Amino acid sequence: MSDADASGASDGDGSGAFGAAIERGEDVPLLTGSGEYTDDISLRGTTHLAIRRSDHAHARIESIDTSDAEAMEGVLAVFTGEDVVESGVPNTIPTAWDLPGLVQPQYRMLATDKVRHEGTPVAAVVAETRHAASDALEHIHVEYEELEHVTDPVDAVERDVPPVHDEAEDNVAFDFELGDADATDEAFADADRVASVDLRQPRLIPNAMEPRAALADWEEATGKLRLWMTSQNPHLHRMLLSAGTLGLPENKIQVIAPEVGGGFGSKIYHYPDEAVTAWCSMQLGRPVKWQATRSESYLTDCHGRDHVTTGEIALDDDGTIRGVRVETHAGLGAQLSQFGTATPSYLYATVLSGQYTIPAIHCRVVGAFTNTTPVDAYRGAGRAEGIYVIERLVDVAARELEMDPAELRRRNLVPPDEFPYESAAALVYDSGEYERAMDLALEHVDYEELRERQRELRDEGRYIGIGIGSFIESAGLSPSGLAGDLGAQAGGWESSIVRFDSTGSVTVLAGTADQGQGHRTTYAQVAAEELGVSVDDVTVVEGDTDRIPQGMGTYGSRSASVGGGSIARGAREVREKARRIAAHQLETSVDDIEFDDGEFHVAGAPDRSLHIQTIAHEAYLGHDLPEGMDPGLEETNFYDPENFTYPFGTHVAVVEVEPETGEIEIERYVAVDDCGEIINPMIVEGQVHGGIAQGIGAALYEGAAYDDDGHLRTRRMDEYVVPHATQLPDFETDNTVTPSPHNPIGVKGVGESATIAAAPTIVSAVADALEPFGVDHLDMPITPESVWRATGGDN
Amino acid sequence: MYTNDFDYYRADSVGEAVELLGDHDGAELVAGAHGLLPRMKTGDESPPALVDIGQLNGLDAIESSDGGSISVGALATHAEIADSEIVREHAAALADAASELGDPPVRNGGTIGGNLAHGDPRSDPPAALLALEGSLEVRGSDGERTIDAAELFEGPFETAVADDEIVTAVRIPTDDDAVSGYRKRRDPLSGYAMVGVGVWLRTDDETIEAARVAVTGATTTPARLSGVEDELEGSAVSEETITAAAAEAGTALDADAFVSDVQASAEYREHLLTIDTERALYDVLDVGQ
Numbered sequence A: 001m002s003d004a005d006a007s008g009a010s011d012g013d014g015s016g017a018f019g020a021a022i023e024r025g026e027d028v029p030l031l032t033g034s035g036e037y038t039d040d041i042s043l044r045g046t047t048h049l050a051i052r053r054s055d056h057a058h059a060r061i062e063s064i065d066t067s068d069a070e071a072m073e074g075v076l077a078v079f080t081g082e083d084v085v086e087s088g089v090p091n092t093i094p095t096a097w098d099l100p101g102l103v104q105p106q107y108r109m110l111a112t113d114k115v116r117h118e119g120t121p122v123a124a125v126v127a128e129t130r131h132a133a134s135d136a137l138e139h140i141h142v143e144y145e146e147l148e149h150v151t152d153p154v155d156a157v158e159r160d161v162p163p164v165h166d167e168a169e170d171n172v173a174f175d176f177e178l179g180d181a182d183a184t185d186e187a188f189a190d191a192d193r194v195a196s197v198d199l200r201q202p203r204l205i206p207n208a209m210e211p212r213a214a215l216a217d218w219e220e221a222t223g224k225l226r227l228w229m230t231s232q233n234p235h236l237h238r239m240l241l242s243a244g245t246l247g248l249p250e251n252k253i254q255v256i257a258p259e260v261g262g263g264f265g266s267k268i269y270h271y272p273d274e275a276v277t278a279w280c281s282m283q284l285g286r287p288v289k290w291q292a293t294r295s296e297s298y299l300t301d302c303h304g305r306d307h308v309t310t311g312e313i314a315l316d317d318d319g320t321i322r323g324v325r326v327e328t329h330a331g332l333g334a335q336l337s338q339f340g341t342a343t344p345s346y347l348y349a350t351v352l353s354g355q356y357t358i359p360a361i362h363c364r365v366v367g368a369f370t371n372t373t374p375v376d377a378y379r380g381a382g383r384a385e386g387i388y389v390i391e392r393l394v395d396v397a398a399r400e401l402e403m404d405p406a407e408l409r410r411r412n413l414v415p416p417d418e419f420p421y422e423s424a425a426a427l428v429y430d431s432g433e434y435e436r437a438m439d440l441a442l443e444h445v446d447y448e449e450l451r452e453r454q455r456e457l458r459d460e461g462r463y464i465g466i467g468i469g470s471f472i473e474s475a476g477l478s479p480s481g482l483a484g485d486l487g488a489q490a491g492g493w494e495s496s497i498v499r500f501d502s503t504g505s506v507t508v509l510a511g512t513a514d515q516g517q518g519h520r521t522t523y524a525q526v527a528a529e530e531l532g533v534s535v536d537d538v539t540v541v542e543g544d545t546d547r548i549p550q551g552m553g554t555y556g557s558r559s560a561s562v563g564g565g566s567i568a569r570g571a572r573e574v575r576e577k578a579r580r581i582a583a584h585q586l587e588t589s590v591d592d593i594e595f596d597d598g599e600f601h602v603a604g605a606p607d608r609s610l611h612i613q614t615i616a617h618e619a620y621l622g623h624d625l626p627e628g629m630d631p632g633l634e635e636t637n638f639y640d641p642e643n644f645t646y647p648f649g650t651h652v653a654v655v656e657v658e659p660e661t662g663e664i665e666i667e668r669y670v671a672v673d674d675c676g677e678i679i680n681p682m683i684v685e686g687q688v689h690g691g692i693a694q695g696i697g698a699a700l701y702e703g704a705a706y707d708d709d710g711h712l713r714t715r716r717m718d719e720y721v722v723p724h725a726t727q728l729p730d731f732e733t734d735n736t737v738t739p740s741p742h743n744p745i746g747v748k749g750v751g752e753s754a755t756i757a758a759a760p761t762i763v764s765a766v767a768d769a770l771e772p773f774g775v776d777h778l779d780m781p782i783t784p785e786s787v788w789r790a791t792g793g794d795n
Numbered sequence B: 001m002y003t004n005d006f007d008y009y010r011a012d013s014v015g016e017a018v019e020l021l022g023d024h025d026g027a028e029l030v031a032g033a034h035g036l037l038p039r040m041k042t043g044d045e046s047p048p049a050l051v052d053i054g055q056l057n058g059l060d061a062i063e064s065s066d067g068g069s070i071s072v073g074a075l076a077t078h079a080e081i082a083d084s085e086i087v088r089e090h091a092a093a094l095a096d097a098a099s100e101l102g103d104p105p106v107r108n109g110g111t112i113g114g115n116l117a118h119g120d121p122r123s124d125p126p127a128a129l130l131a132l133e134g135s136l137e138v139r140g141s142d143g144e145r146t147i148d149a150a151e152l153f154e155g156p157f158e159t160a161v162a163d164d165e166i167v168t169a170v171r172i173p174t175d176d177d178a179v180s181g182y183r184k185r186r187d188p189l190s191g192y193a194m195v196g197v198g199v200w201l202r203t204d205d206e207t208i209e210a211a212r213v214a215v216t217g218a219t220t221t222p223a224r225l226s227g228v229e230d231e232l233e234g235s236a237v238s239e240e241t242i243t244a245a246a247a248e249a250g251t252a253l254d255a256d257a258f259v260s261d262v263q264a265s266a267e268y269r270e271h272l273l274t275i276d277t278e279r280a281l282y283d284v285l286d287v288g289q
């Protein structure tokens, strides 16, 4: 297929690929069931792992008797923490983010001395079948000496409770500060007014559709481990497994993430369970599979949030914000998860300026160990918590000043000509047109008229509320040097290979890892646009450390901006090499070659041309290349962005609250998002829909709780549930486009935006509805009962 | 989680099912499996054997008989009941409960017999059955008998249907001068009834001659609300009557009768019961609001 006609130039070319609402190529395989997930993969002789977990929140292990379980039919082996220690592997589950003064207790694959939260792995059963393994669990006899426990992050450090780890007697893992305390105190002293809010952001359970899973295959003869797993970042998992946990060189570990059914952060982390799966395979020399049940997901997938915060805002009477002061106790759970330290510190405190010009900000975060499931980044991670605080503060301040909350926001927005804007919370915002997005959102709901209607309805005893959530997000943590300065043990770059195959098709190998986002479509659009080929000519490959040389993975809204940026840069280099070949074969100078719709032609002589796919073939023939040029047409790219990107927007919700019952009805939900350039509007809209659903879930329904015994009280889907479609309103979405000036394709990312926006927007709306009752804040999840109580129904 | 091991038998007749239940200690029937299986997966129930009656023929008929009652076969699904004109005309409360129950897959799979025999306190049909004063026709090793709604519900997941008995039909008396309805407040998490109120009233134009009102979901066991009924009976059809009657919603119930869980406390449920009783009465009576 070497002639231009057959190469796709006639039917589809790349121009217009970027920005088109192309249907997702992955949907047919996923929806028709041919997609292959970890649990779908079976190797010859696969055995099954089940993990015995502690029922106690805090206890000393006195003895473990595995003999009954070992004697059961089909059981191959039962391992305890001592067995792992004796095997001599490094046996640590390392954190990937250091902070000054951080206490880093030992974190092993299987517990040896104490269990520190309900669900801690204490023993592993490998059996011929999944059911045999599961049945054997209750025949492992573990004796515990129960210890006093603590589940609340404030109680953990302020009350006299036994430490979760002896290394941290006061349960403080870190005491973090950001911003200028003195300047903030001064701002508060000078300001006309101060408003404040005490709030809790409850624990959230990620609830990815596919629970975590792993399949490990250790090949004794070559000393190589293949590990299929539900991973958002296979290369990171390979790195963390290598040195810290299993003691194998990276080139002897292949991590494969096949189809992965959602993550929302929970599949970023290096957990004990997948490591135990690999270790068991190394002991037995047989493939070992572990598939978490939903119940295990609830107990062991890292939870999100768990903040207790006092926030204060200082303003002048005209609404000018002078300063913000925040103190937070962040529950970290029983162990430091991979980014569990970064999430409530740098990812949180740095966004407290929101969309506003705030001269002085100070934030202190006490990271507390508790006898609970470890807490780490969950969609929105840190940014969601921070934006929630500043947005609640702005609303409470508007109430205090008797000023319209939209107007108060407007007076403080960072104006477009102030970018790049250096906030008092240590970030440099790249670009923004905050007022434009806000105006558009307010226009959609006809804001002034809506306020009028609100007044009229109140006279009739009906209570509607208008909630506003204006947000920024810091997406795609970078550059790597900055990440390193802040404590990251990994880079902020992304890597890809863009390769023309010899017949003109294109393969993109990307270091990110899709869990449903649609990378196979959007990345193909980016590459097609740069290369002037049809989207159908591009195949995207992700999720295999042996096929994709390097990568950092998919989290923190980074794939489109950092991964997509890398692909665009690589594709441009490929295109430039092709241009040199074209110039050579068309016998002209490179400067005289123009590129248009996949066609290289000589300036001023459009019929003297060569299609890029023809050149691809030439590049691999190697018969007629410029002097000194190597054959082939592919580039490996590492892209380390110069800054985060900063998506933003304003969401508006209209709710009606029935005080008699506390029921909340969402009448309208308008989302205006600015994620920079849009690669695929349909996929962006999908991300916004999912994000709003999760934000509404947090605001109205979710919230994990522990009972007095330290047991997870919300341990099943009928006790903790993500909202059903029937509980969600129609979403009205719109966009403004403010490109990121430093990103190669102008994109900013949209993975977390709507989750960040929706929770404060809904809480704002409910609080607004309840203004006549003197209610200015309610903690999430706002259940009907909590509304009923707040309005005095129980008196 | 996984269920524990169990043996599985499929019965080809009611008689065989009774026999199988007798032969296997602790065996449970399974019809639609929408009540039992979720509880087997969580470990709340683990019967050593299941006797499947889901494929039995002839147990799903919905018929009206001349003797002033309708009969709904135990294997009739909630969807079939929701769509039945006979049920809609003569037992509107049951039709309401069936159509408000769960979601389409649940309504297509779950059966009325299984629902009522199981005694899940969050279920919808019990309040309708109590208000309609229906009864269950059951067959066991000792032959056939009838269980009145008033005797059926003994506690959470406890009913008067004995271990070796099979519900074959639900019988509901009909009354052309009566109206009935069921009102549900969904638990936002499970979709089951957080509060469900079934109402049956016989009125002449001005007066309520007879009233039967029942609750499900809010209480640990579905129950009649006699305080409400006493207030209604003999009173004029009016807004005042409705308000006064609804105010009695909690009076005949013990303080500890109300369910308390992550979503709603007992106190809040009691409050909602008053409101939903009032609204359920407005739904069926032609006054005000």
Ligand SMILES: Cc1cc2nc3c(=O)[nH]c(=O)nc-3n(C[C@H](O)[C@H](O)[C@H](O)COP(=O)(O)OP(=O)(O)OC[C@H]3O[C@@H](n4cnc5c(N)ncnc54)[C@H](O)[C@@H]3O)c2cc1C
Residues within 6 Å of the ligand: B028, B029, B030, B031, B032, B033, B034, B035, B036, B037, B038, B074, B075, B100, B101, B102, B103, B106, B109, B110, B111, B112, B113, B114, B115, B116, B117, B118, B120, B122, B123, B124, B125, B161, B165, B166, B167, B168, B190, B191, B192, B193
């Ligand atoms: C996701 C979901 C949502 C649901 N939502 C609701 C809801 O909103 N409202 C609601 O009311 N219900 C709800 N249900 C339950 C549903 O109504 C079930 O259909 C019902 O509880 C049981 O009926 P079944 O035929 O499935 O019974 P099964 O599960 O087969 O059996 C349940 C029990 O009844 C016994 N049994 C079954 N048939 C007979 C018989 N003929 N004679 C004697 N004993 C019998 C069995 O032995 C077993 O103990 C829901 C279920 C699910 C899975």
